Amino acid sequence: MCRPSHFTVSYSINPWMKPEDPTDTARALSQWAELRRAFERLSFTIEEIEPGEDLPDMVFAANGGLVVDGTAYTAKFTHPERAPEAGLYAEWFARAGYDVVEAVETNEGEGDILLIGDTLFAGTGFRTDTASHREMAELFGREVVSLRLVRPDFYHLDTALAVLDDRPGHEHIAYLPSAFDDASRAELERRFPDAILVDEHDASVFGLNAVSDGLHVITAARATAFQHQLREAGYEPIGVDLTELLLAGGGAKCCTLVLRTRPTTPEEAR
Numbered sequence: 001m002c003r004p005s006h007f008t009v010s011y012s013i014n015p016w017m018k019p020e021d022p023t024d025t026a027r028a029l030s031q032w033a034e035l036r037r038a039f040e041r042l043s044f045t046i047e048e049i050e051p052g053e054d055l056p057d058m059v060f061a062a063n064g065g066l067v068v069d070g071t072a073y074t075a076k077f078t079h080p081e082r083a084p085e086a087g088l089y090a091e092w093f094a095r096a097g098y099d100v101v102e103a104v105e106t107n108e109g110e111g112d113i114l115l116i117g118d119t120l121f122a123g124t125g126f127r128t129d130t131a132s133h134r135e136m137a138e139l140f141g142r143e144v145v146s147l148r149l150v151r152p153d154f155y156h157l158d159t160a161l162a163v164l165d166d167r168p169g170h171e172h173i174a175y176l177p178s179a180f181d182d183a184s185r186a187e188l189e190r191r192f193p194d195a196i197l198v199d200e201h202d203a204s205v206f207g208l209n210a211v212s213d214g215l216h217v218i219t220a221a222r223a224t225a226f227q228h229q230l231r232e233a234g235y236e237p238i239g240v241d242l243t244e245l246l247l248a249g250g251g252a253k254c255c256t257l258v259l260r261t262r263p264t265t266p267e268e269a270r
């Protein structure tokens, strides 16, 4: 996670960002701290990266890279405003002991790339290039399913699709059908016939920008219908108010980068 010490909206790279409207950094900080506490209550291990002064979007750690099996594939941002974040995240990964592989192709990390079971689902259309999908398929030796996003307000995959259960054999997701093109929607229907379909309102308050441990699902407080759907499906939704961060087009998942360490071998565990 990255504390939003320098959070503001000073440029616009998605339809949510209105530099002419005021932002409240103190409010962003307290909402973010609430999210952090929610993670702590679920016993997540949390690492923090130092926020860069001139990087108001750095709070959105999901975009900092993709970490699978101890290997960090770095981000390469579409917009110059965020480009310097990639190097800061890469340095952090290296210092923390991850194998860092520098991306050649444009990609915005876990904002657009979600691991579900053994498969990587990768968004494209606004930020992440399909060339990077090929790059990461090769790097991680995993199937990569490309999904095309078509709505500018749902410009990253993690704004339109929530991973509820990522365990192989138990894969379960929620998504907003209208955020995808026909082929991608058909692919999602085929692979996830029991997915939760979220309504327009709850998607637009960033309910799908959620973090799940397989039982508890941290989502937007205002996504009440989605929370009901989650309860019906056996989950325990936890609503968090991140309305200040939504002024930059982000929510709970955007603030979170999952650090998937390499599985410990029996020798290492000894």
Ligand code: ARG
Pocket: 013, 014, 017, 057, 060, 062, 063, 082, 110, 111, 112, 156, 158, 159, 248, 249, 250, 251, 253, 254, 255
């Ligand atoms: N203002 C940021 C941008 O447009 C928000 C990023 C949200 N991150 C995410 N993973 N969806 O890049």
